[in-house]
Amino acid sequence: MESLHQAWNQSKIYRAILILAIAWFVLRLAFQLIYATGLFPDLMGDSALPADLPVYMSAAQHFQLRQSIYPQDLSDPTYHYPYSPPFAMLSIVLFWLPARWVAILGTLISVILCILIYTQWMQIFQRLKFDNIIKQMAWTLPIWLIYSAFWGEIVYLNIGILVALVATLLIKCVLEERLGWAVLLFTFLAISKIMWAFPVVLPLLLARRRFFFKLAALTGLAYLALVGLTMLVAGPNYVIQQYGE
Secondary structure (H helix, E strand, O other), X not given: OHXXXXXXXXXXXXXXXXXXXXXXXXXXXXXXXXXXXXXXXXXXXXXXXXXXXXXXXXXXXXXXXXXXXXXXXXOOHHHOOOOOHHHXXXXXXXXXXXXXXXXXXXXXXXXXXXXXXXHXXXXXXXXXXXXXXXXXXXXXXXXXXXXXXXXXXXXXXOOHHHHHHHHHHHHHHHHHOOHHHHHHHHHHHHHOOHHHOHHHHHHHHOOOHHHHHHHHHHHHHHHHHHHHHHHHHHOHHHHHHHHHO
């Protein structure tokens, strides 16, 4: 964070802009939490929940009832469920708290995840000794605080922010050759958004083929183990049917 400290000390204009961005961030978060409480059902739909949260909860409920997770009618993409059966099983944790509390906590967690994405990329660039990029990251912090794409994901409570953080951590683990964590992160991407697993090709680009094959093999075993656990919970026939769908 030395680069942030330097940027703060070097420019009064930067300090003023950063203070305004932080004030905007706090105000935006306050409105976001009010939004998550369901005080504006006309804006949020009949469920009065962030748009993507009911999709995850519906899939988890259908999994519990051994019903079809994947809708046959895809005319409304809002209700399309593009994740795997193991992800639906893990989504059952959403029922541990009332839906309203899940929305509020999910909003706060998403903000924390955004902060972690920023700090983790600072660490990655520091490891690679990209000093100029680190400085740019510091000077553009106000933009990060008001970046509409992240706030848009938070509005819907989409897992996109979590997936972006997992992909970031996967890059870091691959660069550091931390096999265990890399397998865990790769497995999560495999059951959720596999297209975000692009960091696994880094070992090939860095001529570390042995690490790549270990990562691929162990992730394959971890995925199969997770599918096996899903079958133990819901039954083999049901899980196989859901993969077919």
